Amino acid sequence: MADMTDTVTAPGSHAGPGVRRFPSPLRAAPAPVRRLARHLGTLPFIAYVAIFLIVPLISIVIGAFQNPQTNAFTWSNVNIAVHGSYLHGFEQSLILSLLSSVIPGVVGLLIAYAIFTATGRAAQFLRQSVITASGVFANFGGVPLAFLFIASFGSVALVTGWLGDIGLHIYNLGFSLYDLSGVTLVYMYFQIPLMVLIILPALEGLRPAWREAAENMGARTWQYWRYVGGPVLMPSFLSCLMLLFGSALAAYATAEALTSGTIPLTSIQIGSFLNGNVLAGQQNVGKALAFGMVVIIAVLMTCYVLLQRRAAKWLR
Amino acid sequence: MTARANEKANETGTAAAVHAPRAGGPGEGMPVSLRNITRAFGATKALDGMSLDIAPGELVALLGPSGCGKTTALRIVAGFEFADSGEVLVGGRDVSGVPAAKRDMGMVFQSYSLFPNMNALDNVGFGLRMRRTAGAQRRSKAAELLDMVGLSAQAAQFPHQLSGGQQQRVALARALAIEPRVLLLDEPLSALDAKVRLQLREQIRTLQQRLGTTTIFVTHDQEEALSMADRVGVMRSGKLEQLAEPSELYSRPATAFVAEFVGTMNRLPGELTAAGSTVTVLGAACPVIEGGPASGPVDVLVRPEGLTVAPAEGGNGIVTHRTFLGGTTRVAVLLSGDTEVRVDVTSAAAAPMTPGTAVQVGLPATPVLVAPREP
Amino acid sequence: MATLTPAAADEATSTDNSKKRLRPRQQRSGAWRWVVLLIAGVYFLLPLYAAFRFAGLSGFGDVFTTPGFGSSLWLSIRLAAVTWAISMVLMIPTTVYVHLRMPRMRRLLESVTILPIVIPPVVLIIGVLQVAPLALRASAWLLALEYVILALPFSYRALDAGLRAIDVKTLSEAAGSLGAGWLVTLWRVILPNMRTAVLSATILIVALVLGEFTMASLDLQQTFPAWIVLFDQENAQISVAASIFALFVTWIFLMLITVIATRQSRRTGGAEVTLFTVAPRQTIGN
Numbered sequence: 001m002a003d004m005t006d007t008v009t010a011p012g013s014h015a016g017p018g019v020r021r022f023p024s025p026l027r028a029a030p031a032p033v034r035r036l037a038r039h040l041g042t043l044p045f046i047a048y049v050a051i052f053l054i055v056p057l058i059s060i061v062i063g064a065f066q067n068p069q070t071n072a073f074t075w076s077n078v079n080i081a082v083h084g085s086y087l088h089g090f091e092q093s094l095i096l097s098l099l100s101s102v103i104p105g106v107v108g109l110l111i112a113y114a115i116f117t118a119t120g121r122a123a124q125f126l127r128q129s130v131i132t133a134s135g136v137f138a139n140f141g142g143v144p145l146a147f148l149f150i151a152s153f154g155s156v157a158l159v160t161g162w163l164g165d166i167g168l169h170i171y172n173l174g175f176s177l178y179d180l181s182g183v184t185l186v187y188m189y190f191q192i193p194l195m196v197l198i199i200l201p202a203l204e205g206l207r208p209a210w211r212e213a214a215e216n217m218g219a220r221t222w223q224y225w226r227y228v229g230g231p232v233l234m235p236s237f238l239s240c241l242m243l244l245f246g247s248a249l250a251a252y253a254t255a256e257a258l259t260s261g262t263i264p265l266t267s268i269q270i271g272s273f274l275n276g277n278v279l280a281g282q283q284n285v286g287k288a289l290a291f292g293m294v295v296i297i298a299v300l301m302t303c304y305v306l307l308q309r310r311a312a313k314w315l316r
Numbered sequence: 317m318t319a320r321a322n323e324k325a326n327e328t329g330t331a332a333a334v335h336a337p338r339a340g341g342p343g344e345g346m347p348v349s350l351r352n353i354t355r356a357f358g359a360t361k362a363l364d365g366m367s368l369d370i371a372p373g374e375l376v377a378l379l380g381p382s383g384c385g386k387t388t389a390l391r392i393v394a395g396f397e398f399a400d401s402g403e404v405l406v407g408g409r410d411v412s413g414v415p416a417a418k419r420d421m422g423m424v425f426q427s428y429s430l431f432p433n434m435n436a437l438d439n440v441g442f443g444l445r446m447r448r449t450a451g452a453q454r455r456s457k458a459a460e461l462l463d464m465v466g467l468s469a470q471a472a473q474f475p476h477q478l479s480g481g482q483q484q485r486v487a488l489a490r491a492l493a494i495e496p497r498v499l500l501l502d503e504p505l506s507a508l509d510a511k512v513r514l515q516l517r518e519q520i521r522t523l524q525q526r527l528g529t530t531t532i533f534v535t536h537d538q539e540e541a542l543s544m545a546d547r548v549g550v551m552r553s554g555k556l557e558q559l560a561e562p563s564e565l566y567s568r569p570a571t572a573f574v575a576e577f578v579g580t581m582n583r584l585p586g587e588l589t590a591a592g593s594t595v596t597v598l599g600a601a602c603p604v605i606e607g608g609p610a611s612g613p614v615d616v617l618v619r620p621e622g623l624t625v626a627p628a629e630g631g632n633g634i635v636t637h638r639t640f641l642g643g644t645t646r647v648a649v650l651l652s653g654d655t656e657v658r659v660d661v662t663s664a665a666a667a668p669m670t671p672g673t674a675v676q677v678g679l680p681a682t683p684v685l686v687a688p689r690e691p
Numbered sequence: 692m693a694t695l696t697p698a699a700a701d702e703a704t705s706t707d708n709s710k711k712r713l714r715p716r717q718q719r720s721g722a723w724r725w726v727v728l729l730i731a732g733v734y735f736l737l738p739l740y741a742a743f744r745f746a747g748l749s750g751f752g753d754v755f756t757t758p759g760f761g762s763s764l765w766l767s768i769r770l771a772a773v774t775w776a777i778s779m780v781l782m783i784p785t786t787v788y789v790h791l792r793m794p795r796m797r798r799l800l801e802s803v804t805i806l807p808i809v810i811p812p813v814v815l816i817i818g819v820l821q822v823a824p825l826a827l828r829a830s831a832w833l834l835a836l837e838y839v840i841l842a843l844p845f846s847y848r849a850l851d852a853g854l855r856a857i858d859v860k861t862l863s864e865a866a867g868s869l870g871a872g873w874l875v876t877l878w879r880v881i882l883p884n885m886r887t888a889v890l891s892a893t894i895l896i897v898a899l900v901l902g903e904f905t906m907a908s909l910d911l912q913q914t915f916p917a918w919i920v921l922f923d924q925e926n927a928q929i930s931v932a933a934s935i936f937a938l939f940v941t942w943i944f945l946m947l948i949t950v951i952a953t954r955q956s957r958r959t960g961g962a963e964v965t966l967f968t969v970a971p972r973q974t975i976g977n
Contacts, residue, residue: 038792038793039793041784041785041788041789041792041793042785042788042789042793042796042800044781044784044785045781045782045785048781048839048840049803049840049843052819052836052837052839052840053806053807053810053815053840055818055822056815056817056818056819056821056822057810057814057815057818058818059818059821059822060814060817060818060821063821107731110727111727111728111731114723114724114727114728115728117724118721118724124953126728128946128949128950128953129946130728131949132894132942132945132946132949133735133942135845135894135895135898135945136898136902136938136941136942136945137735137938138898139898139899139901139902139903140902140938141902141904142902142904142905142916142920143904143919143920143930143934144904144916144919144920144930144931144933144934144937144938145934147742147927147930147931147934148738148739148741148742148931148934149738151738151741151742151744151745151931152737152738152740152741152742153738157741158740158741158744158745159737159738159741188734189734189735189738192731194808201848201852207428207429209425209426209427209428209429210429210431210432212394212396212416212423212425212429213423213425213429213430213431213487213490214431214442215395215396215415215416215417216394216416216417216421216422216423216491217417217442217443217446217490217494218417218418218420218443218446218447218494219417219442219446220417223446227431227434227442227445228431228433228434231433232431232432232433243805243808243809245809246808246809246810247808247809249809249811250808250809250810250811250812250813250814251811252811252812252813252905253904253905253908257920267811267813270811270813270814270817271813271909273817274813274816274817274820274909286817287817290811290813290814290817290818293811293814294810294814297806297809297810300809301802301805301806301809304802304805305798305802308798308801308802309798312798313432313476314432314433314476
């Protein structure tokens with residue numbers, strides 16, 4: 001017989017109405033225990049993430065400091081990882097990531113804003129097609145993407161030819177698909193859609209009432225953006241840039257396909273350790289490099305969280 | 317009104333709300349006219365040829381149910397929507413082509429319109445900043461206005477730190493800071509607690525009268541409209557059904573819709589006599605107020621306070637229930653013929669009329685409204 | 692802030708304008724929008740066009756007949772299905788639970804789920820291959836398990852957006868007061884209202900699995916994206932054709948689902964279906 005109980009999270013409890021929703025055996029337990037019990041619901045998730053994300057990461061961190069033969073603690077891996085070509089690799093990766101986050105960041109914001117504020121009959125179709133396209137393109141990378149661009153922007157490719165016909169010889173002007181400028185161009189193909197996807201929720205927080213109130217006060221469009229829209233959106237925008245930066249840093253396949261080693265990039269260098277072409281005694285340097293990336297990412301994530309907290313205060 | 321406001325303010329602790337009057341300056345109210353405004357959204361007509369003339373310094377409330385077009389009308393005046401046809405005149409000049417930013421009107425939105433990245437003072441001063449007022453002057457003007465709404469202490473606080481009522485007061489100060497020609501209020505009190513609502517009503521009305529700003533106030537709460545406005549426009553389906561002073565709206569509603577939307581109205585079947593100039597209802601012959609049907613079956617519209625009721629054996633009705641409202645009690649009576657009426661009497665008089673008591677409901681021979689009978 | 696909560700509830704039902712979409716105040720201000728979209732469109736479609744030209748129609752025909760096409764595609768589809776199943780079983784109860792019982796943890800959860808975007812798959816696969824037991828390492832299902840992690844940012848955000856759109860707390864309390872246990876509530880009350888969110892998450896998971904190359908290749912599994920790159924110099928046309936094929940099929944599949952989902956949700960008075968965001972209902976002005 002079903003009691004009139006609120007049994008949303010307490011299966012099997014037959015308490016009467018008005019009873020709090022704790023599982024019965026813990027009702028008598030002290031507060032900290034109850035709080036812990038509440039967290040139990042997320043246990044499966046925590047366990048999964050721990051096993052499939054945290055453990056691999058930890059093993060890398062440990063491996064970064066281990067001598068490959070003796071497993072003794074050593075600084076040598078890390079030492080090698082921050083010098084010479086590896087240091088150069090970090091530099092190049094950071095520069096590439098900076099370019100591939102700021103430019104797509106701005107472009108992605110423009111696109112997201114364009115579709116978000118569109119009205120009219122086609123608006124919904126526009127929104128849906130752009131958002132789904134973003135979902136697809138954000139995951140598109142690697143060799144196929146490289147091929148696409150080699151076919152269009154390579155030294156003897158289609159678009160290069162077209163531009164040459166109108167007098168713009170881009171390769172003579174310093175552009176090359178196989179160095180930093182080209183890789184940035186290619187990275188934008190998945191960075192821009194990623195930005196569109198992650199900035200849209202922030203745009204939702206921009207209330208039309210603010211725009212109208214500003215206009216009512218006599219503000220023109222640029223004034224609205226300068227005094228209200230921009231400042232309010234800035235924390236979210238910056239946090240999305242952090243994400244883009246991390247995503248660019250993490251990209252491997254595309255760069256590998258395009259450059260096959262002509263530019264030193266950390267992610268590719270890490271990959272080469274997996275492929276086995278490695279000097280003796282340096283097997284764990286790859287892990288040290290990975291550890292370096294993890295450190296950078298940790299810094300990024302901290303900034304991200306802090307910025308999001310600021311954004312949440314204003315946009316919710 | 318001002319004295320009463322002061323009294324109320326002292327009672328509820330918002331004494332700071334009423335302050336020394338400003339010196340008269342620019343922004344004294346302008347007349348506003350809407351001429352034949354039409355606006356359709358797809359197949360739905362939000363506004364259907366609405367016309368309205370507002371005198372300088374007047375507070376007109378637009379009252380009506382959801383979807384009646386009142387907010388659309390307000391937004392057209394503000395410049396956020398465009399009318400399909402018709403024009404808006406402010407001070408005699410057509411502003412239909414003027415962008416919202418240049419119309420010099422102050423608007424208070426329903427909620428959450430304060431800029432979250434600025435504190436209260438900066439919010440209030442924003443309009444002045446847009447008008448390139450110098451910093452120090454801007455800040456002092458903003459402070460003055462915050463003072464006027466009783467929030468000087470909150471000048472450095474951010475919107476998320478303020479309560480709903482405080483936010484709306486800041487929004488009001490912000491709208492008034494620019495000394496607008498017209499003040500527009502879009503259901504500013506709907507999202508607030510009842511008590512705060514009452515306080516703000518007084519404050520808005522007092523400020524508005526003091527400054528003499530022409531004001532349009534949109535609301536669905538008839539109590540708000542009746543208590544604050546100089547005139548109330550009742551709207552339905554994009555049309556203005558009646559525009560009149562609150563008392564007239566209440567006692568002489570022009571249509572059955574207005575009669576029943578504003579206050580409670582009883583409907584009693586009656587028979588027209590003497591070529592429609594009198595009607596027989598509840599055994600009394602009452603003169604008929606002009607404007608209703610001259611023949612056919614009719615209902616007589618009477619307010620609860622317009623009827624009398626007393627216990628009487630063999631009377632024309634039986635009490636079904638009573639609602640205690642404080643000083644008065646609303647007695648619901650089922651009359652023979654299956655009509656239910658509500659009668660307001662003093663609570664003392666209502667005491668003996670328990671449910672089931674036989675009573676006599678009567679109507680003094682005063683002029684009454686009639687409307688075609690509803691099936 | 693007590694006044695703000697009932698206000699938020701009011702907004703959903705009243706004819707409040709503050710949540711309405713921006714209307715263009717002057718028609719001319721819309722022009723920049725189309726310029727931006729046009730330029731973006733050119734940037735994205737041009738390489739596709741060039742690749743199409745490069746592959747030629749023959750390339751497309753050959754794709755389907757080349758050995759490995761079927762088996763690698765089938766593997767990717769199975770991986771997508773398993774990834775989806777695990778993701779849903781893991782994430783739906785978790786997000787619902789956090790929404791209902793630990794709302795303050797939502798921010799933490801969001802930060803944790805965003806991690807996979809910034810963690811290089813290269814790094815992850817190194818770690819995984821190191822700690823995974825041999826049996827698992829040899830099988831392709833290890834990839835599915837890791838794809839769940841890679842999909843976390845997308846699946847969580849989509850589900851979270853869906854939950855924000857419906858007032859989960861009130862719904863579940865109502866169900867509870869009527870005598871429903873938590874499982875019944877989840878199954879009959881919450882899930883049906885999350886249909887569009889689940890759909891969005893599905894879409895993103897499918898896109899991810901069909902596009903993920905790095906981990907698959909380093910794990911030496913021949914998924915569809917990994918198969919595509921096998922044809923290097925001599926038969927690049929096939930690679931390119933296969934890539935475009937994958938891209939368009941995924942996109943059309945996504946569009947179809949989105950359109951159907953929107954139509955379905957419209958019928959129940961719901962919002963427009965968009966992948967992460969909670970699009971407001973359109974209300975006609977007052």
